Amino acid sequence: xxxVVGVKWVPNTQAVRFDPHTGxxxxxxxxxxxxxxxxxxxxxxxxxxxxxxxxxxxxxMAPPGAVKGLEHxxxxxxDDAVLLSDRKYAGxxxxxxxxxxxxxxxxxxxxxxxxFGQETIDSSTAHVPAxxxxxxxxxxxxxxxxxxxxxxxxxxxRRRLEDLVEWYELEMPAVIAVLMxxxxxxxxxxxxKLRAVLEKPVETWSNEILRLDERCVGLKGSPTVVTKITxxxxxxxxxxxxxxxxxxxxNWLIRRLEEEKILPTCGADKCGEGD
Amino acid sequence: xQGLNRRFEVIVVGxxxxxxxxxxxxxxxxxxxxxxxxxxxxxxxxxxGGRVYSSLLERVFGSLGDAPxxxxxxxxxxxxxxxxxxxxxxxxxxxxYSFTTYLGQLASWMAGKAVEAGAIIVDEVRVDRILVEDNxxxxxxxxxxxxxxxxxxxxxxxxxxxxxxxxxVEKPRPSDMALGVKEVIKLGEEKIDERFGLRSGEGAAWxxxxxxxxxxxxxxxxYTNKDSVSIGVVVSxxxxxxxxxxxxxxxxxxxxxxxxxxxxxxxIIEYSAHLxxxxxxxxxxxxxxLNNFLVVGxxxxxxxxxxxxxxxxxxxxxxxxxxANAIVEAEEKYGSYSEEVLxxxxxxxxxxxxxxxxxxxxxxxxxxxxxxxxxxxxxxxxLDTLGGLYELGESTPSLRETFKNxxxxxxxxLIRVMADLVHGVMKA
Numbered sequence: 001x002x003x004v005v006g007v008k009w010v011p012n013t014q015a016v017r018f019d020p021h022t023g024x025x026x027x028x029x030x031x032x033x034x035x036x037x038x039x040x041x042x043x044x045x046x047x048x049x050x051x052x053x054x055x056x057x058x059x060x061m062a063p064p065g066a067v068k069g070l071e072h073x074x075x076x077x078x079d080d081a082v083l084l085s086d087r088k089y090a091g092x093x094x095x096x097x098x099x100x101x102x103x104x105x106x107x108x109x110x111x112x113x114x115x116f117g118q119e120t121i122d123s124s125t126a127h128v129p130a131x132x133x134x135x136x137x138x139x140x141x142x143x144x145x146x147x148x149x150x151x152x153x154x155x156x157x158r159r160r161l162e163d164l165v166e167w168y169e170l171e172m173p174a175v176i177a178v179l180m181x182x183x184x185x186x187x188x189x190x191x192x193k194l195r196a197v198l199e200k201p202v203e204t205w206s207n208e209i210l211r212l213d214e215r216c217v218g219l220k221g222s223p224t225v226v227t228k229i230t231x232x233x234x235x236x237x238x239x240x241x242x243x244x245x246x247x248x249x250x251n252w253l254i255r256r257l258e259e260e261k262i263l264p265t266c267g268a269d270k271c272g273e274g275d
Numbered sequence: 276x277q278g279l280n281r282r283f284e285v286i287v288v289g290x291x292x293x294x295x296x297x298x299x300x301x302x303x304x305x306x307x308x309x310x311x312x313x314x315x316x317x318x319x320x321x322x323x324g325g326r327v328y329s330s331l332l333e334r335v336f337g338s339l340g341d342a343p344x345x346x347x348x349x350x351x352x353x354x355x356x357x358x359x360x361x362x363x364x365x366x367x368x369x370x371x372y373s374f375t376t377y378l379g380q381l382a383s384w385m386a387g388k389a390v391e392a393g394a395i396i397v398d399e400v401r402v403d404r405i406l407v408e409d410n411x412x413x414x415x416x417x418x419x420x421x422x423x424x425x426x427x428x429x430x431x432x433x434x435x436x437x438x439x440x441x442x443x444v445e446k447p448r449p450s451d452m453a454l455g456v457k458e459v460i461k462l463g464e465e466k467i468d469e470r471f472g473l474r475s476g477e478g479a480a481w482x483x484x485x486x487x488x489x490x491x492x493x494x495x496x497x498y499t500n501k502d503s504v505s506i507g508v509v510v511s512x513x514x515x516x517x518x519x520x521x522x523x524x525x526x527x528x529x530x531x532x533x534x535x536x537x538x539x540x541x542x543i544i545e546y547s548a549h550l551x552x553x554x555x556x557x558x559x560x561x562x563x564x565l566n567n568f569l570v571v572g573x574x575x576x577x578x579x580x581x582x583x584x585x586x587x588x589x590x591x592x593x594x595x596x597x598x599a600n601a602i603v604e605a606e607e608k609y610g611s612y613s614e615e616v617l618x619x620x621x622x623x624x625x626x627x628x629x630x631x632x633x634x635x636x637x638x639x640x641x642x643x644x645x646x647x648x649x650x651x652x653x654x655x656x657x658l659d660t661l662g663g664l665y666e667l668g669e670s671t672p673s674l675r676e677t678f679k680n681x682x683x684x685x686x687x688x689l690i691r692v693m694a695d696l697v698h699g700v701m702k703a
Contacts (some may be wrong), residue, residue: 188399190417197397
């Protein structure tokens with residue numbers, strides 16, 4: 001079985017700060033990382049390889065620096081990786097990105113399963129898995145927490161939504177997006193990382209190789225327009241702590257919220273009577 | 276456990292200045308060397324004050340022409356702060372002896388040299404233990420994987436978990452270790468030039484003592500980078516040394532009324548903290564060589580704090596260089612990396628070098644370290660004396676009078692001043 005796992009090379013948003021004067025992100029000196037949610041996709045892909053055999057290929061569309069991220073993933077045990085990198089791909093929205101990724105997967109030819117993380121920490125659209133599936137005309141499912149079985153070219157997955165669990169069966173090749181925090185991504189191992197450095201199992205595919213219509217990739221192929229960026233100013237926390245019985249605590253909290261005019265005033269005791 | 280087919284002649288543990296220097300020299304001499312680093316990228320786990328002395332580094336790397344040098348230190352300042360008063364001595368140097376940089380950039384530069392020479396650098400890999408068989412080191416273990424080699428160079432840094440397990444060092448006592456906390460404040464090149472009185476490319480190194488660093492010697496530091504200022508405090512971990520949250524110490528330095536205008540309008544771009552071995556002499560491992568094994572850099576206790584300057588990066592690089600040369604010579608002349616050979620070719624040479632002799636020599640700081648009230652008393656004495664001379668009302672007292680008054684106020688006898696002075700000069 002050939003599994004492709006899609007990852008994104010993102011700025012570590014925990015280290016990014018906001019410029020309060022301009023409202024823009026200060027990205028200077030902020031190291032990029034593999035989107036943490038994607039590591040759960042990698043983990044699931046590696047578990048499937050252990051169960052069913054085959055090969056796992058990581059794919060990303062990014063500038064050349066993303067090789068570091070692909071090496072990290074190969075260090076976790078992924079077999080090889082493809083970096084889709086071309087100046088022409090720069091400035092892409094999710095549509096143009098998914099087009100390039102889907103085209104690369106088509107070029108690989110023998111792919112049975114495509115695994116993505118749930119969403120990215122730098123934009124959180126969660127578009128790309130569904131868009132890639134659409135380009136490939138493959139079925140897709142989000143929020144997968146476990147693959148229960150793969151047999152007869154069908155995959156049975158369990159997905160968890162906020163308050164329910166569902167089971168689905170999809171025909172393969174299929175695209176699954178893995179529920180964030182659902183796996184335990186394994187650490188980088190010495191032997192795998194050494195292989196990543198020594199054998200460099202990362203191929204770079206530029207548009208010379210993919211030969212995509214330039215009008216469909218990068219900025220030109222991106223209908224999305226960012227018209228405005230705004231941000232919520234930091235709210236100073238009041239950090240009050242109440243210690244006591246739950247009932248007293250509830251009354252205390254309601255009174256505070258009434259004082260702050262967050263709740264309409266009705267008297268805490270009265271509100272509690274219904275219980 | 277899973278082994279690896281590929282065999283390396285040398286494994287270096289830790290991609291700091293010591294490990295990178297060793298790997299560079301070894302690769303240059305044609306050795307198959309792999310360097311294992313636990314952090315992401317080289318230099319990611321390292322913190323230093325901000326200044327590197329260049330002469331030993333030149334011996335290791337030749338020209339520093341393409342090194343990430345921010346500014347050559349021209350102005351050396353030493354200040355004592357006591358509350359709202361400060362005494363500063365400034366020395367303007369005529370030559371190029373040390374420069375400021377970001378350690379991460381310097382490490383990347385060294386790594387570039389090492390890789391170019393043929394070294395393999397593998398990051399994100401933590402070495403869990405040094406593998407020993409039949410009383411000889413045979414390789415390393417990491418997450419259940421083993422990697423074997425003819426010789427292992429331990430450049431693990433100040434936090435010496437591997438050496439502890441080998442029994443070469445004891446767990447650090449709090450009194451031997453200090454905590455360095457540091458902020459990098461981005462300010463812009465021109466503002467730095469203006470506020471420190473520097474010409475383009477010139478830098479300032481500033482050591483502060485007194486209340487700013489809770490009276491620990493060499494406690495506070497300020498270094499000018501290209502367009503940012505590194506400020507920090509080093510405090511002893513001994514009880515009483517660390518009375519506040521570490522970040523508060525550097526924060527109170529940043530907000531100190533005597534200093535804060537220097538970085539006005541600046542933007543904090545980095546915060547870091549690191550263990551600093553302070554009493555180096557006591558931190559030197561019982562052995563720096565075992566069969567097929569060498570210890571270099573901070574792990575070997577090579578850091579010097581004289582009270583007026585702090586020196587470690589160049590020592591680390593130099594020890595890596597000595598270790599690499601010892602390995603080359605051991606291979607060529609003896610065909611053996613036995614403890615005896617390595618001790619003779621590395622440990623004894625290191626201990627005869629200036630680096631080591633200097634560390635053993637500078638005990639003055641330790642003396643003050645052991646008696647922090649002394650620096651507090653003297654800071655007050657000095658500043659009260661100067662205050663008496665400069666802060667004039669109606670009368671103009673003589674130096675003798677003000678000194679006497681200051682001594683009385685701070686309860687320091689003249690005899691003690693003389694005794695401490697002689698004692699201090701002898702030890703320094």
